[in-house]
Amino acid sequence: MKKQSRFTVLLGHLKEHSSLYLFIVVLFFMGVIFGAIVVNSMNFSQKQDLFVYISRFFGQVEEGHIANQKDIFFQSYFHNIKYVLLMWVLGISIIGLPVILVLLFLKGVVVGFTVGFLVNQLSWKGFLLSFVAILPQNMISIPAYIIIGALSVAFTLKMIRQQFVKRIQEPFFQQFIRYSMAMGVILMLLVAASLIEAFASPVFMKSVVSLLD
Numbered sequence: 001m002k003k004q005s006r007f008t009v010l011l012g013h014l015k016e017h018s019s020l021y022l023f024i025v026v027l028f029f030m031g032v033i034f035g036a037i038v039v040n041s042m043n044f045s046q047k048q049d050l051f052v053y054i055s056r057f058f059g060q061v062e063e064g065h066i067a068n069q070k071d072i073f074f075q076s077y078f079h080n081i082k083y084v085l086l087m088w089v090l091g092i093s094i095i096g097l098p099v100i101l102v103l104l105f106l107k108g109v110v111v112g113f114t115v116g117f118l119v120n121q122l123s124w125k126g127f128l129l130s131f132v133a134i135l136p137q138n139m140i141s142i143p144a145y146i147i148i149g150a151l152s153v154a155f156t157l158k159m160i161r162q163q164f165v166k167r168i169q170e171p172f173f174q175q176f177i178r179y180s181m182a183m184g185v186i187l188m189l190l191v192a193a194s195l196i197e198a199f200a201s202p203v204f205m206k207s208v209v210s211l212l213d
Contacts, residue, residue, distance in 0.1 A: 017154050024104060024150045028142070031108020036116035038109070051121050073198035080141070080190040084148060088183050091152030092176070094160055104149040111138065132204035140193040144186050155179045 014021070039047075087103065090096030114134060118126030158175060 017150060020154055021146070021150050024146050024153070027101060028104055028108040028146060028149075031105040032112035032115075033108075034105075035109035035112025035114075038113055039116040039120050047117075047121065050117065054118075054121075069198045069202070072202070073194050076137075076197045077191065077194040080194060081187065083145070084183055084187055084190070087148045087152045088180070091155045091179065092159070094156060094163075097153060097156045100149055100152050100156070104145065107142075107145055111142070128208055129205065132208050133201050136201055136204070137193045137197040140196070141190060144189050144193065148183070148186055151179060151182050 042050075083103075087100060090100045090103075111134070115127075115130045118130050120126070122129065155175065159172075162172070
């Protein structure tokens with residue numbers, strides 16, 4: 001019964017906020033497209049400087065001279081924690097709504113720029129490197145970021161409605177607890193993304209870089 005109840009609540013949440021999730025997904029992928037466009041707007045010297053840096057990095061990966069995997073994990077997860085906490089704080093402040101949307105857009109820009117630059121400079125090799133170095137962890141983290149953004153925006157909008165529509169009687173504390181628990185679940189989910197980034201992606205990258213040489 002509890003599982004059915006939780007599933008019903010989740011399904012109801014998705015139906016209630018389907019348009020919001022659609023908007024967040026579109027916003028994120030607009031950021032991805034914009035990031036890819038930025039690559040094409042760079043001049044030759046800028047691309048060359050960045051490519052030299054990336055080539056050195058791939059050289060270090062091939063030789064096995066990469067950061068300690070535990071350090072990569074903690075750096076990645078600490079970054080995710082900061083991001084989630086920032087979204088959580090913005091979600092409980094009415095003025096944070098536009099900032100949440102900007103952060104989601106910028107997340108998309110980073111992904112689009114990274115993939116776009118690798119493909120622009122290395123063609124199909126860049127696509128393959130993106131596939132093994134960027135895709136695995138982002139298959140978890142991107143949906144997590146989209147969910148975080150949607151939950152934060154939904155909570156902010158609910159607070160605004162409660163301020164101006166007095167007939168909404170649900171206690172704020174109950175909403176806040178559910179919102180915070182959802183963020184906690186997302187943080188646990190992002191552990192998997194950080195583990196993949198730290199322990200799996202470097203191995204995949206080393207294999208592909210060695211194969212392409």
